[in-house]
Amino acid sequence: MSQTEKMGLKPLQTIPLRQVAIQDDFWSDRLRNVIETVVPYQWDALNDAIPGAEPSHTIENFRLAAGESEGEYYGMVFQDSDLGKWLETVGFALSKERNPELEKLADEVIELLGRAQRPDGYLNSYYTVKEPDARWTNLRDYHELYCAGHLMEAAVAYYEATGKREFLDIMCRYADYIGTVFGSNPGQKKGYDGHPEVELALVKLYQASGNRSYLELSQFFVEERGRQPHFFDEEEKERDAAQGQIGRKKRRYDYFQAHMPVREQKTAEGHSVRAVYLYSAMADLAAVNQDAGMLEACKELWNDVVQRKMYVTGGIGSSAFEERFTVPYDLPNDRAYTETCAAIGLVFWAQRMLQLEKDRKYADVMELALYNGVLSGISLDGKSYFYVNPLEVWPDTANFRNDMHSVKVKRQPWFGCACCPPNIARLITSLGQYIYSANDEERELYTHLYIGSKVQFEVDGKPVQLSQETDYPWDGQAALQLSLEMPAEFTLSVRLPGWCRKSVIKVGGVETEADRIENGYAKLKRTWKDGDRIELSFDMHVEMVRAHPNVRENAGKVALQRGPVVFCLEEIDNGSNLQDIVLSGDAQFDAHYEEQLLGGVTVLTGIGSRSVVPPESSGSLYTTQPFDMVSVPVKAIPYFAWSNRVPGEMTVWIRSR
Amino acid sequence: MSQTEKMGLKPLQTIPLRQVAIQDDFWSDRLRNVIETVVPYQWDALNDAIPGAEPSHTIENFRLAAGESEGEYYGMVFQDSDLGKWLETVGFALSKERNPELEKLADEVIELLGRAQRPDGYLNSYYTVKEPDARWTNLRDYHELYCAGHLMEAAVAYYEATGKREFLDIMCRYADYIGTVFGSNPGQKKGYDGHPEVELALVKLYQASGNRSYLELSQFFVEERGRQPHFFDEEEKERDAAQGQIGRKKRRYDYFQAHMPVREQKTAEGHSVRAVYLYSAMADLAAVNQDAGMLEACKELWNDVVQRKMYVTGGIGSSAFEERFTVPYDLPNDRAYTETCAAIGLVFWAQRMLQLEKDRKYADVMELALYNGVLSGISLDGKSYFYVNPLEVWPDTANFRNDMHSVKVKRQPWFGCACCPPNIARLITSLGQYIYSANDEERELYTHLYIGSKVQFEVDGKPVQLSQETDYPWDGQAALQLSLEMPAEFTLSVRLPGWCRKSVIKVGGVETEADRIENGYAKLKRTWKDGDRIELSFDMHVEMVRAHPNVRENAGKVALQRGPVVFCLEEIDNGSNLQDIVLSGDAQFDAHYEEQLLGGVTVLTGIGSRSVVPPESSGSLYTTQPFDMVSVPVKAIPYFAWSNRVPGEMTVWIRSR
Incomplete structure (x- = not known):
């Protein structure tokens, strides 16, 4: 190329x-x-067993596709993908700990998938049940490859967790069939899905199966995207000619990240989930x-x-x-x-x-x-x-x-x-x-995230374990402890978080300079031995974050962040009319952990000011008089924890003077 | 009652x-x-003679209704009202100065209205052309009485300007017919229009014709509104029973100000134009x-x-x-x-x-x-x-x-x-x-607005003329001069505008206290004689207006107002990212008239500050560093004059520290 x-x-x-x-x-x-x-809960949801929730029909759709039930397809065209995500989750869960009961449920539904799969390998409940003759007639709108992708990701996760090949084989058969339909050869479709997903899934399927054709198919889908003549135009012409399925409302192709070949795209456009799935691939x-x-x-x-x-x-x-x-x-x-x-x-x-x-x-x-x-x-x-x-x-x-x-x-x-x-x-x-990565060639272990965990890896074929202890995200301390049979030379690369202004590294209790800091990672190259302990201390101050002046909604405002956690104000803690609260530019916030609040969170408390609201009876909506301001306590909770008490106002960005 | x-x-x-x-x-x-x-221009528009503009079809619809043209009705169901507003405008214009050419156009279209009127008095081009059997089946959605109202208002204006009765008679015949359809008697509809308008128009028709039944009909419409059983429910049942015209999307009745009887309504709800038309009635x-x-x-x-x-x-x-x-x-x-x-x-x-x-x-x-x-x-x-x-x-x-x-x-x-x-x-x-009102019983003339004008009125049957000279709204001076045959005792009540902090009144060049100030009007009771001159001086400072703290969008912002004119910033004068401009709480603005700008307007100039925007290459969307601020000139133009130059940003509310 x-x-x-x-x-x-x-x-x-x-x-x-x-x-x-x-x-x-x-x-x-x-x-x-x-x-x-x-x-x-999600299993119940997929089976329409949650009172009051909208029905999903996902499992029933596959029963219909397998010819084992009677009725109508129900749900979005991409309902299959929900089962894919559930099965992938189950796969990840089983990686942590096998669970025979859950595995039995999963195996049963995988068998159902096998029965729903057409003899040629095709596997999609919507088209099989509803429009069996219309496969691949509306890639732009109908998420056929998207659903395939989620099932592929699930199959890989389930295989990696359990070693069972059945699901992986089902999805490889499907991928093989897809590879006959799409491609540059005569009679093949030079197309791709309106919703990227299969592209990253095919890379995973390649990595799990070793079958390079899946990688090539992924590359085909990615490189074809946005080329001229435009596949979405072509397939629409075919639909019109066949008077077949009517396409949905026409959209600009940037919605699909298909407005130009991907290598020429310089700006993120269109549907944001589709965008990042494509960019991941x-x-x-x-x-x-x-x-x-x-x-x-x-x-x-x-x-x-x-x-x-x-x-x-x-x-x-x-x-x-x-x-x-x-x-x-x-x-x-x-x-x-x-x-x-x-x-x-x-x-x-x-x-x-x-x-x-x-x-x-x-x-x-x-x-x-x-x-x-x-x-x-x-x-x-x-x-x-x-x-x-x-x-x-x-x-x-x-x-x-x-x-x-x-x-x-x-x-x-x-x-x-x-x-x-x-x-x-x-x-x-x-x-x-997401916590660690290996760089085998460089004999290096990267620590990206501070999350209490144990990771097993190998150096020269010998097992090493690194244990991480931390109270992150509430506290900027993390201790890494090594356990290995014999001393070995390798590099620990630890991330110095971008939000941290000052970090201290101790090895064996002694403050230590990194050998070097590269792209924000402190590199500690040693001959490490069993029991070696690295203590990391990241100053975790409350920061007042400002947005670029071009962000008009945040002009004159600050957001509170401490470590990786962004905070917000909720009405229950601060009263209503949160927009009226003003922080001074040098406002000081105290951070403390409240065990009883929201399952245990660190909160920020400080002092702000707000207007003395004129009594309702004074009645003026507009005035030429400045409002008197009074000091008020301000309490911020982590943004992720909002809306877990009573409904009320919430704001992340707070006025600042 | x-x-x-x-x-x-x-x-x-x-x-x-x-x-x-x-x-x-x-x-x-x-x-x-x-x-x-x-x-x-609007006449051309009503006749679809403006290249590039959406067709109106209004006149053609009436021709169709009169049986003088062939084709389909086109336009909104309330297209007739556009002709009503145009004819009313023509009536007002002719009050100022008769214009035979314009009057001829108007008379011709009034004759067309006469020919489009059904023998029973009904006059609506939509129903006559499109659904002749469906009159009064969808008051909620189809604006039938609304259109009638605009034509009534027009007829009154045209009659008052020209003395010609033809149009007035057409609309009285229509009103008479409407009065047979609607009312509390058996067989009459206890209904009202989804869009208020006929109610205020019927009051005008009553005042012009002296026929009290129009006033009573107006009152009927106003009082019925929102009563139970609800007319919109009843007419919908009838439509359903007749399988007739399908109603539009059902809306909550507060949209129509018909959620409860009008005397019980405490808050302004629903479609705002409908609301103020109803409240006017x-x-x-x-x-x-x-x-x-x-x-x-x-x-x-x-x-x-x-x-x-x-x-x-x-x-x-x-x-x-x-x-x-x-x-x-x-x-x-x-x-x-x-x-x-x-x-x-x-x-x-x-x-x-x-x-x-x-x-x-x-x-x-x-x-x-x-x-x-x-x-x-x-x-x-x-x-x-x-x-x-x-x-x-x-x-x-x-x-x-x-x-x-x-x-x-x-x-x-x-x-x-x-x-x-x-x-x-x-x-x-x-x-x-809108400039003046009389209070005949109190021998009083009110001046509400400062607009250069001459007004004729009578005191004891003798003519009086008041001439007003002013450079309002750019300048807060106004001179009122009387011209009358013989001295006469009466009261001039002049409005002291609410935006003005200090006003001075001179009579015959001598500073004078008002006899009394009542509800913001200075009362000057005198035996006035020919040539008497009252000079009013209203301090017109630039005011920084603040919104009630509950108005979240304006928190921490001010609007600039001088006299009755609200100002705004436009990008062409102030650069882009207007939200980044900050005024200090004691910012001073200079007001000066720019004859060459926007047809001649007073502009405000002052000093604000704005962030030093980091270069694009620095790239951070968020930062913990406050931005440096620099002083910048700020220029505000009257809000009404925005978007008369090149397209760009505009804001009325400006950040304030």
């Missing part, structure tokens, strides 16, 4: 999930909650193919997102309409869309960029999205979800105004379009993958 | 338009522009019927609007969805709907409240809406219009975001739903009605 310039990219390697065990005050409960509560291909041109494209897109289109919470996609990116610096807080899935997709992409570039800046964004824009999507009890994650909520207004119709004041039990709940579940159960 | 308590309300009397001649630097050009440019009925209960209802609604739901420009209706009022203090600037027609309706209502209550506070709002929220709806050349009048515009965002789809960055030549352009034209041509 002419535009591909080979170079010596040496990406980090992901440590397989089964080698990482999380034991962490903050995350273990969440992980257990997902496994013990969310997974069964592009990063995968850059890594696997040593493709510097593709990496450059990823970097340009990354800069556009994080420098112009990302909320301070790591949320992306500021428009409810088309769930999309808009124009630079357009980040309204009260109409933020910031879909939970988009923040999750940003974590996926950030991890891939981090492995490629070994630069802390990617880990900073990954961590920011994880602790804020992702985690806000799930309630503390794991039973209700935000699809949309605004940074300001005014319940009276949000409940009334049509232009805020997507904003919910309370998390909802499930959704008609239930993409976010299972997506958050699979991210939390796979969190172990 | 039991709930009606009679009391001695003595409303002021409107001075007929033909007795007031405007000669004013600010308004005469606008008036001439409407008469010489807008009226012919309620005020009319309070005045004509000496109905204190109705007046009380009006006052409660007034307070809700001006204390909780009105923009600083006098715009009302903050939601594009349903063009409606929302919840208290919900006044977003960038998504303000603030339809031009709603501000016009507020002027109508304010004038009626002013006549009833003789209180400056109503004149203040009337003047505020007139110079800001109304006048912003028309370009300086009178050829393009805003339907929606936001208080902040960010072109890139407004053009991109779907939740701002109603916001236009430039005025448009005409609209598919063309209610605003003819509405603004009829207000400007009838402006003479």
